[in-house]
Amino acid sequence: MSDRPIQLDASFDGRPSYTILVWLRPRDASVNAGEPVAVVIDGEHQRVISAPCSGRIVSVYADEGAPIMPRAIIGMIRPSIILPDLISGSKTGMVAAAIIVITIALVAVANATPKASLIRLPAFPTGGANTSAPTATGGESQPVLEDVAYPTPDGGSDATPNAEEPAQAPTTLPDSLPPATIDPAQTPGDQLPLVPTIDPDPYGTGVNLDDVRTKIIDTSRQAATLALSNRQYIVPGIIDDKIWQSAIQPVLTQLRTLHDQLTLSIDTVSNVGASQEVIAELQTYEDGIANCLDPYAFAETAMLNGYALSSYDTQFIQCQNLLESLPQQG
Numbered sequence: 001m002s003d004r005p006i007q008l009d010a011s012f013d014g015r016p017s018y019t020i021l022v023w024l025r026p027r028d029a030s031v032n033a034g035e036p037v038a039v040v041i042d043g044e045h046q047r048v049i050s051a052p053c054s055g056r057i058v059s060v061y062a063d064e065g066a067p068i069m070p071r072a073i074i075g076m077i078r079p080s081i082i083l084p085d086l087i088s089g090s091k092t093g094m095v096a097a098a099i100i101v102i103t104i105a106l107v108a109v110a111n112a113t114p115k116a117s118l119i120r121l122p123a124f125p126t127g128g129a130n131t132s133a134p135t136a137t138g139g140e141s142q143p144v145l146e147d148v149a150y151p152t153p154d155g156g157s158d159a160t161p162n163a164e165e166p167a168q169a170p171t172t173l174p175d176s177l178p179p180a181t182i183d184p185a186q187t188p189g190d191q192l193p194l195v196p197t198i199d200p201d202p203y204g205t206g207v208n209l210d211d212v213r214t215k216i217i218d219t220s221r222q223a224a225t226l227a228l229s230n231r232q233y234i235v236p237g238i239i240d241d242k243i244w245q246s247a248i249q250p251v252l253t254q255l256r257t258l259h260d261q262l263t264l265s266i267d268t269v270s271n272v273g274a275s276q277e278v279i280a281e282l283q284t285y286e287d288g289i290a291n292c293l294d295p296y297a298f299a300e301t302a303m304l305n306g307y308a309l310s311s312y313d314t315q316f317i318q319c320q321n322l323l324e325s326l327p328q329q330g
Helices: 083-089 091-112 209-229 241-271 276-305 313-325
Strands: 004-007 018-023 036-042 045-050 055-060 073-079
Touching: 036 073, 209 241, 209 276, 209 313, 241 276, 276 313
Parallel strands: none
Antiparallel strands: 004 073, 018 036, 036 045, 055 073
């Protein structure tokens, strides 16, 4: 099944923006359908966001304290089982689910029951005829059928099924077997060098560098997407007051919050001994987010001073390039 979004529903359409207060369940946590996973500040009230299905939280797009817009997707859940969907679908689904559960239980009981042999074959004396018949477990010996000659196509008779057959010599195994010969060319695994596992926290600081890098990439992607999706409001000319209050100003607030989170995370990575290569990569994302933020910051300056807004297509192109260059694993 595909991942299910955790998002604000239509009841959140009354405000231009909201704020994530706290995540009740972290990333990679298992949740049940309807279980509270996050709390959102709605003016002076706190509202709970519930899980749309049972499964595991695989993505978190908005951190605690981050501003979000109506209908925003704040995370994703990967469903863990299709049985609840099947049961809630129809009466037929409930019957099918019950049959599945009963079948699984019966198979488990059958596999756990020991199976005893019903027939025990007696030992035959060496060099003699078969003088006894198979004995059923727990019963008495059965009489041996008399030898009966079966006709052959040429009118003669064939050997009876109980006729004595020549004894075969037992197979003798040697006391020891020669040691197996191993061809080194066929065991390439022993010849390959071992690859050391990189410690995500080499200095014991309690900071997982891999997790922080993933968070920085996710924050950069969220900021770039937000800036590009609202660029139609950043046009040359005098800014309309209503557009400023309903569209440009809320986006500017969210972008500044995301940029501050990004800067704080990069400072954390720098303080725990990350390599210069990693720090340089993350600073590239920070510079790219500045290009996404600048047009909205310039719009604020133009609004406060009452002059016309210029064109910022160059900054938006650089913001688009940043979004396309972000690693997918983030």
